[in-house]
Amino acid sequence: MRFSKQQKIIIGAVALVLIIIVGTLVFHRTSETGSLERLASGEVKANGHFVCLALRSKDVTPTICQLGLTGDDGTIYGLDTSSASSMDPNITPTDRISVVGELAEDAALRSELFMPFEAAKVINVHTITKAT
Secondary structure, rough: OOOOOOHHHHHHHHHHHHHHHHHHHHEEEHHHHOEEOOOOOEEEEEEEEEEEOOOOOOOOOOOOOOOOOOOOOOOOEEEEOOOOEEEOOOOOOEEEEEEEEEOOOOOHHOHHHHHHHHOEEEEEEEEEEEEE
């Protein structure tokens, strides 16, 4: 089958548009989850270091440390440890850690617990261990 010059241009343009769309979707999906790794169990895993989440308002002095994680790529996650089933007792504040849990819905960022703090996402933590 022979294509005319105009048909070749149209086919090339359609292919280019499809490549751009697929690339954008893959990038958007990756950037939403930052350094999270999706596990076969449906859980997510993030490696990084403990951090006290920064307050959104600089006019307020923090009175508590809301636990968070700075992922290896710099993404900051709020950690909801209320349902954690396992935490390594030998972890120190300076250790690199692995957090496994479920990525919370975006509404968690607007909850009373996390609303005052800066975080990209919230992880409902199941386990925290030292990273290998």
